[in-house]
Amino acid sequence: MATVTLLDDDALGPEARAVFDDIRATRGTDYVNNFWRAMAHDPETLRAVWERLKTVMAPGALDPLTKEMIYVAVSVANACSYCIHSHSAAAKAKGMTPEMHAELVAVIGMAMQTNGLVTALQVPVDDAFKE
Amino acid sequence: MATVTLLDDDALGPEARAVFDDIRATRGTDYVNNFWRAMAHDPETLRAVWERLKTVMAPGALDPLTKEMIYVAVSVANACSYCIHSHSAAAKAKGMTPEMHAELVAVIGMAMQTNGLVTALQVPVDDAFKE
Amino acid sequence: MATVTLLDDDALGPEARAVFDDIRATRGTDYVNNFWRAMAHDPETLRAVWERLKTVMAPGALDPLTKEMIYVAVSVANACSYCIHSHSAAAKAKGMTPEMHAELVAVIGMAMQTNGLVTALQVPVDDAFKE
Amino acid sequence: MATVTLLDDDALGPEARAVFDDIRATRGTDYVNNFWRAMAHDPETLRAVWERLKTVMAPGALDPLTKEMIYVAVSVANACSYCIHSHSAAAKAKGMTPEMHAELVAVIGMAMQTNGLVTALQVPVDDAFKE
Amino acid sequence: MATVTLLDDDALGPEARAVFDDIRATRGTDYVNNFWRAMAHDPETLRAVWERLKTVMAPGALDPLTKEMIYVAVSVANACSYCIHSHSAAAKAKGMTPEMHAELVAVIGMAMQTNGLVTALQVPVDDAFKE
Amino acid sequence: MATVTLLDDDALGPEARAVFDDIRATRGTDYVNNFWRAMAHDPETLRAVWERLKTVMAPGALDPLTKEMIYVAVSVANACSYCIHSHSAAAKAKGMTPEMHAELVAVIGMAMQTNGLVTALQVPVDDAFKE
Numbered sequence: 001m002a003t004v005t006l007l008d009d010d011a012l013g014p015e016a017r018a019v020f021d022d023i024r025a026t027r028g029t030d031y032v033n034n035f036w037r038a039m040a041h042d043p044e045t046l047r048a049v050w051e052r053l054k055t056v057m058a059p060g061a062l063d064p065l066t067k068e069m070i071y072v073a074v075s076v077a078n079a080c081s082y083c084i085h086s087h088s089a090a091a092k093a094k095g096m097t098p099e100m101h102a103e104l105v106a107v108i109g110m111a112m113q114t115n116g117l118v119t120a121l122q123v124p125v126d127d128a129f130k131e
Numbered sequence: 132m133a134t135v136t137l138l139d140d141d142a143l144g145p146e147a148r149a150v151f152d153d154i155r156a157t158r159g160t161d162y163v164n165n166f167w168r169a170m171a172h173d174p175e176t177l178r179a180v181w182e183r184l185k186t187v188m189a190p191g192a193l194d195p196l197t198k199e200m201i202y203v204a205v206s207v208a209n210a211c212s213y214c215i216h217s218h219s220a221a222a223k224a225k226g227m228t229p230e231m232h233a234e235l236v237a238v239i240g241m242a243m244q245t246n247g248l249v250t251a252l253q254v255p256v257d258d259a260f261k262e
Numbered sequence: 263m264a265t266v267t268l269l270d271d272d273a274l275g276p277e278a279r280a281v282f283d284d285i286r287a288t289r290g291t292d293y294v295n296n297f298w299r300a301m302a303h304d305p306e307t308l309r310a311v312w313e314r315l316k317t318v319m320a321p322g323a324l325d326p327l328t329k330e331m332i333y334v335a336v337s338v339a340n341a342c343s344y345c346i347h348s349h350s351a352a353a354k355a356k357g358m359t360p361e362m363h364a365e366l367v368a369v370i371g372m373a374m375q376t377n378g379l380v381t382a383l384q385v386p387v388d389d390a391f392k393e
Numbered sequence: 394m395a396t397v398t399l400l401d402d403d404a405l406g407p408e409a410r411a412v413f414d415d416i417r418a419t420r421g422t423d424y425v426n427n428f429w430r431a432m433a434h435d436p437e438t439l440r441a442v443w444e445r446l447k448t449v450m451a452p453g454a455l456d457p458l459t460k461e462m463i464y465v466a467v468s469v470a471n472a473c474s475y476c477i478h479s480h481s482a483a484a485k486a487k488g489m490t491p492e493m494h495a496e497l498v499a500v501i502g503m504a505m506q507t508n509g510l511v512t513a514l515q516v517p518v519d520d521a522f523k524e
Numbered sequence: 525m526a527t528v529t530l531l532d533d534d535a536l537g538p539e540a541r542a543v544f545d546d547i548r549a550t551r552g553t554d555y556v557n558n559f560w561r562a563m564a565h566d567p568e569t570l571r572a573v574w575e576r577l578k579t580v581m582a583p584g585a586l587d588p589l590t591k592e593m594i595y596v597a598v599s600v601a602n603a604c605s606y607c608i609h610s611h612s613a614a615a616k617a618k619g620m621t622p623e624m625h626a627e628l629v630a631v632i633g634m635a636m637q638t639n640g641l642v643t644a645l646q647v648p649v650d651d652a653f654k655e
Numbered sequence: 656m657a658t659v660t661l662l663d664d665d666a667l668g669p670e671a672r673a674v675f676d677d678i679r680a681t682r683g684t685d686y687v688n689n690f691w692r693a694m695a696h697d698p699e700t701l702r703a704v705w706e707r708l709k710t711v712m713a714p715g716a717l718d719p720l721t722k723e724m725i726y727v728a729v730s731v732a733n734a735c736s737y738c739i740h741s742h743s744a745a746a747k748a749k750g751m752t753p754e755m756h757a758e759l760v761a762v763i764g765m766a767m768q769t770n771g772l773v774t775a776l777q778v779p780v781d782d783a784f785k786e
Contacts, residue, residue, distance in 0.1 A: 001785055002253045003612045004625070031259065035245070038252040042626035048710070049245065049633070052703055056241045061230035066197055067238045070204045074242035074640070076382045077208030079472040079603040082249045083242070084384055085260040088396045099192035101397070102435035107198045109379040109442070110187045111205035111214070114166070114180065116374030116467070118213045120338045120367045121169040122133045122346055128162065129216040130656055132523055134350045135363070173364035179448070180371070183441055205378070207644045210341040210734040215646055219658045232659070233697035236644045240704070243640030247729070248633040251600045253608055261394055263654055264515045265743045266756070293521065297507070300514040304757035310576055311507065311764070317572070318503045323492035328459055329500045335463045336504035336771070339470030341734040344511045345504070347522040361454035369460045372449045373467035373476070376428070376442065380475045383431040384395045390424065391478040392525055469775045472603040477777055481527045494528070495566035502573070502772040509598070509767030513731045513760045515739055526777045555783065559769070562776040573769065580765045585754035590721055591762045597725045598766035601732030606773045607766070609784040623716035631722045634711045635729035635738070638690070638704065642737045645693040646657045652686065653740040 006037035015043035019050050026054060033086060065094040069104050076108050137168035146174035150181050157185060164217060196225040200235050207239050268299035277305035281312050288316060295348060327356040331366050338370050399430035408436035412443050419447065426479060458487040462497050469501050530561035539567035543574050550578060557610060589618040593628050600632050661692035670698035674705050681709060688741060720749040724759050731763050 009032075012020060020032050020040075039046040057067050068091035075083035088101070096104070140163075143151060151163050151171070170177040188198050199222035206214035219232070227235070271294075274282060282294050282302075301308040319329050330353035337345035350363070358366070402425075405413060413425050413433075432439040450460050461484035468476035481494070489497070533556075536544060544556050544564070563570040581591050592615035599607035612625070620628070664687075667675060675687050675695075694701040712722050723746035730738035743756070751759070 001255050001780075003608065004252055004622075006254075033257045033259065034254050035249055035252075038254045039248065041622060042630065044710070045248075045626065045630045045633075048707055049248065052707070053241060053245070055699075055703070056234075056237050060234050061228060062200075062234045062238070066200070067234070069193075069197070069201060070235060070238045071242045072382070073201045073204040074208045074239055075246055076378055077205045078243070078246040078250075079381055080246040080250055081381075081384060082254050082256050083246050084382065085256045085396065087242075089260045097192060098397075098434060102438065103187075103191050103193045103198070104201060105379060105382045106187050106435065106438045107193070107201045108205055108382050109375045109438075110184060111202045111218075112209070112378030113371045113375035114184070115206055115209040115211040115214050116338055117170065117176075117180065117367060117371040118166055119209075119211055119341055119343075120334070120346065120370050121135055121166075122343060123137075123165045123169045123213050124132050125213050125216045125656075126164045128164065129220045132518075134346065135360075172360060173368065175448075176364065176368045176371075179445055183445070186437075186441070203644070207640055210643055212643075212646060215644065215658065229659075229696060233700065236641060237697065237700045239644050240637045240641040240700075244633045244637035247600055247636030248629060250603055250605075251596070251608065251629045251632050253605060256394075263517050263649075265739065266514055266753075268516075295519045295521065296516045297511055297514075300516045301510065303753060304761065306579070307510075307757065307761045307764075310579070311510065314572055314576070315503060315507070317568070318496075318499050322496050323490060324462075324496045324500075328462070329496070331455075331459070332462060332466045332497060332500045333504045335466040336470045336501055337508055339467045340505070340508040340512075342508040342512055344516050344518050345508050347518045349504075351522045359454060365449075365453050365455045365460070366463060368449050369455070369463045370467055372446060373464045373480075374471070376446070377468055377471040377473040377476050379432065379438075379442065380428055381471075381473055383397055383428075385399075385427045385431045385475050386394050387475050387478045387525075388426045390426065391482045465775070469771055472774055474774075474777060477775065478527065491528075491565060495569065498772060498775045499566065499569045501775050502569075502768045505771030506764045506768035509731055510760060510764040512734055512736075513727070513739065513763050515736060525779050528776055530778075557781045557783065558778045559773055559776075562778045563772065569772075573772065577765060577769070580758075580761050584758050585752060586724075586758045586762070590724070591758070593717075593721070594724060594728045594759060594762045595766045597728040598732045598763055599770055601729045602767070602770040602774075604770040604774055606778050606780050607770050609780045611766075613784045621716060627711075627715050627717045627722070628725065630711050631717070631725045632729055634708060635726045635742075636733070638708070639730055639733040639735040639738050641694065641700075641704065642690055643733075643735055645659055645690075647661075647689045647693045647737050648656050649737050649740045650688045652688065653744045 002034075002038050004038055004041050006034055007040040008037075012040055013043060016040040016046055019043070019047050023050060035082065035086065065091060065096060068094055069096065069100075072104060073108050073111075077112070133165075133169050135169055135172050137165055138171040139168075143171055144174060147171040147177055150174070150178050154181060166213065166217065196222060196227060199225055200227065200231075203235060204239050204242075208243070264296075264300050266300055266303050268296055269302040270299075274302055275305060278302040278308055281305070281309050285312060297344065297348065327353060327358060330356055331358065331362075334366060335370050335373075339374070395427075395431050397431055397434050399427055400433040401430075405433055406436060409433040409439055412436065412440050416443060428475065428479065458484060458489060461487055462489065462493075465497060466501050466504075470505070526558075526562050528562055528565050530558055531564040532561075536564055537567060540564040540570055543567070543571050547574060559606065559610065589615060589620060592618055593620065593624075596628060597632050597635075601636070657689075657693050659693055659696050661689055662695040663692075667695055668698060671695040671701055674698065674702050678705060690737065690741065720746060720751060723749055724751065724755075727759060728763050728766075732767070
């Protein structure tokens with residue numbers, strides 16, 4: 001159903017294989033999900049996206065769970081079903097409880113609602129909010 | 132520039148005035164931002180949105196700052212300029228440092244990118260991600 | 263601020279001028295709004311869009327005001343500021359009262375909210391809803 | 394396939410059960426659709442969304458069928474498949490004929506098109522459209 | 525799963541049949557895809573969309589393959605799964621190689637990312653970019 | 656109006672300055688546009704985005720002008736005003752004629768329209784389009 005085939009390990013060239021090895025080592029699991037198997041047709045972009053994802057999602061001023069929840073929020077607004085599934089699963093793996101999930105969902109719904117109200121009313125930005 | 136006039140305090144009916152009083156008391160400031168002044172034409176919706184916002188954004192399993200950052204993320208994906216300004220300001224007021232802001236922005240950018248890649252490739256959801 | 267210049271009447275070629283004449287005759291006003299002045303660089307598309315708009319927005323199984331409100335709803339979800347302004351104005355000109363406007367805005371907000379909730383939860387479509 | 398389980402009636406706590414009872418009584422049917430079963434993990438949000446939905450979608454200055462069509466329009470622009478199915482079904486149940494459905498769809502398509510044209514051309518809002 | 529039935533050739537009225545004949549003649553194939561079968565309930569819109577599509581996608585200042593790739597790009601940002609599948613297939617039929625597809629996908633991802641960064645930061649448009 | 660200040664050259668740290676030097680050298684102009692001045696608060700992301708942009712937008716299986724037009728198409732669907740301005744300007748600088756621009760805009764409008772029609776009708780993907 002993808003617009004490209006999902007590549008099995010056997011079909012990987014050496015550059016994609018090296019990225020898959022790093023995905024496995026970084027995540028401590030042999031499982032490599034479909035996104036990377038679709039991306040593996042373009043090893044250069046595969047590598048660039050994986051390297052950047054590792055950096056951006058690493059612990060920093062924000063913790064990895066908070067980052068996963070932000071990722072889910074963007075993915076919902078973009079209606080990316082795969083992304084919602086994969087990053088909701090990642091958030092759970094990083095400690096998102098059902099209570100946290102429920103609040104995440106409620107905040108997303110609230111933001112969607114006021115985004116719609118504000119945009120329908122074309123409310124001008126308050127001077128107080130400007131940098 | 133709004134599609135309705137922004138109501139001054141003098142133009143409020145008693146129901147809208149009561150909501151404005153609660154906004155001021157809850158936030159500890161006399162300032163009421165333009166969103167509520169545009170909403171005040173419809174006191175019933177004004178009240179419902181304000182009451183729900185208070186509940187959803189209150190401390191719970193997620194802290195208020197995390198909730199504000201999730202709010203910003205949704206607002207960016209929906210291109211709601213007013214909402215990005217107001218909730219970025221709210222996040223700063225609740226302790227978001229420049230480093231946290233930079234990471235929030237980077238995660239949003241990353242999510243937008245992989246949303247696009249996944250959707251372009253129409254990657255099917257892994258069984259492993261299904262509930 | 264547009265990515266093309268807005269064409270004055272003097273700058274129109276004969277094909278664009280004919281469309282402007284029809285816009286004026288159909289609407290019963292000399293005023294031609296900026297959208298058509300930006301479109302006038304491409305007279306073939308100008309004509310096609312104007313002809314189709316006349317047909318689609320004409321009275322039919324749905325009345326013109328209902329159609330304008332549907333137009334506003336789509337434009338809000340797409341964050342098209344110009345479209346929200348122009349079609350909210352058109353709806354008012356066709357009889358949308360402040361009460362109707364307030365309900366339109368509230369329904370848009372409600373729909374945005376449940377769109378977000380449903381998408382975040384990835385709720386499967388009930389068999390009962392399938393054709 | 395949802396990111397949470399859909400709760401059967403047996404799995405509901407007392408607060409969610411009370412909301413389900415009201416959904417059934419209000420709609421005059423025993424059937425409760427999947428959205429509410431996914432929401433039932435968070436009884437407080439379940440209740441708030443249901444209560445607000447009842448109010449917003451009730452007859453007012455706009456009739457319930459017009460409101461359902463506006464709901465569909467927003468849901469299309471947000472690509473919410475579930476919402477399109479459920480609110481198209483609701484609109485049909487409230488009297489939307491195939492002719493009305495065809496016009497709804499045509500207006501949505503027209504609005505999407507001019508949203509794209511206007512945004513690509515970055516057309517500035519006419520002073521005439523400003524409040 | 526569509527919100528209307530997909531019409532078989534036997535179910536077409538004369539106006540829709542004429543459009544289907546033209547689709548077959550223009551494309552040199554007997555196959556008419558599901559989009560047109562769903563649209564065939566509204567022969568007037570069916571005809572208008574088909575006629576306009578033929579004109580817009582014909583060779584001009586841009587070649588048909590470039591136009592298909594632009595179509596895919598818009599469809600990804602709008603999360604239109606059907607459109608991504610059909611226009612990716614059309615692009616392949618018009619000569620899009622796997623290398624071109626990979627670059628198309630990478631550009632879409634890059635654009636989504638900087639769209640998110642720019643919108644999050646609310647960067648003002650440079651005077652240098654204004655017409 | 657941005658949510659961060661735009662950094663002047665004097666305010667750059669050494670890592671951001673090095674990226675600005677490369678932007679100037681690569682583009683053959685002293686002008687650095689606002690996007691990079693907003694990004695410069697986060698030199699690591701600034702560098703990553705710039706490096707990736709250089710690679711993705713370089714000549715390859717697709718020429719740079721085609722890539723810019725795809726970029727504009729995504730930016731329109733995401734309603735990113737800044738991105739539409741900057742990448743329309745870049746496309747013009749790379750040879751986009753007014754005729755090509757008009758066709759780009761018409762294809763975007765067409766795609767938006769059928770995205771809306773397809774999504775409203777929830778048309779299932781033809782087997783013929785599946786990989």
